[in-house]
Amino acid sequence: LITNGGNVILVQIENEFAGGAHYKRVVLSDRYHRARKLGIDVPIIACNTMDAWDFCDPVMADIINGNNSDQARWSSLERAAHRARQTRQMEFNAPGICLEQPMGQGMYSSIVPFTAKPLDSNDYTVVNKLFRREGVSVTNWYMLYGGTNFGYWGASFAASSYASREPVSCPIKEGGGLTESYYAVKLLGQWLRNFGHAEVRAQPVEGAARIVHTSGDKPPQIDQKVVGTQAFIYLLEMQDADQQVVFQYTDPRTQQRVTVPSVGTMTVAAKSLLRLNINTTIGQSLLNYTT
8 A cells, every 4th residue: 555655546345336226335335344444544446336426424425436438439438528527526525537448348258249349549548638638537447458368258259368359459469469559558658647747636717728710610629727837728629530720728827818829720630639738847948838
């Protein structure tokens, strides 16, 4: 545990236990008390366990419950955003948690009628950025490494490795090979290492950013989040074609509108979520923005 010199910051005691039955609350409470009795003093979490959203019960209130991403892809980004917002709304005094992203690598047996939706590096990238835009602080990857399933319950009989089960592919293959998704995840990790501490604390400011020019019929969606004098801009392009855009953001240092780019237009790629830093300190210098 991090409270005892280790690196464990959270402990999950239940997964997708849903709600609506009294015995589930009893089980959840029992596991909570067992964990505390064992000296686990870091935050206790659960996933899709709605009883933990009962703040009238002191035990349930002390469990941070998050959602999973529910097979988040381009076709279901709004649903993923809704699950993130629900988590932030219900756990208003705790970090927002969305687990099992981007989900859907075929964790089912061949006797279960399930077809995984295609999953590529762009899905990994966009889903993660979307959750950060929505204020989620804690996520995990599901799955990151594709391993053999000797019990035949987590993959099809025809393909005993998650990494080889089409149409999805894990970032790290069973034999150690790396897919394109691995490099996308690595870049996301590098971003969080450098800027995550500020991004998770940033708050949305309605109307602070706006699109002033677009080459398409429907402009990208734009949002701005601010923490102190630093800001983050999110440009979500859902169309099938690139767009040339010009946008403005509000500088949190001066409260003045800044036009980006200052000359000409910038390209927002089709089906992408662009995240831009505003007023980033690098050494002794201040980076106003970069595209």
